[in-house]
Amino acid sequence: MSDNMFEFAFNPGEEVVIKIKAPDLKNKMGGETLQHLMGAKREMLLALRSLLDDAIARTDAADSPAEKTHIDIE
Known part of the structure; x- marks a missing residue:
């Protein structure tokens, strides 16, 4: 990993990978x-x-079932 706190990797059609490295800021x-x-x-x-x-x-929201609508027909 580089000196950056965050490292991102993305390839279209695949997952996004975010790596977070906590720097030792107090000593720097x-x-x-x-x-x-x-x-x-x-x-x-x-x-x-x-x-x-x-x-x-x-x-x-995707996991919850869709609400059914009741329609009275005369």
Whole structure:
């Protein structure tokens, strides 16, 4: 893996692979820079959580049976 925190791999028609490497920020940086980086890391994790929540919701919706409609015919 490279020095980047995230590594992405995608081939059309296949899965998307996201690798996350947690850097040791405390030994490399400090002060305000560290605060910004930690905030950015948190935001990326929240974005990933949102993607997963959306995928779960779509999976749940696909698994639920379609509602039947009753129509009275005279």
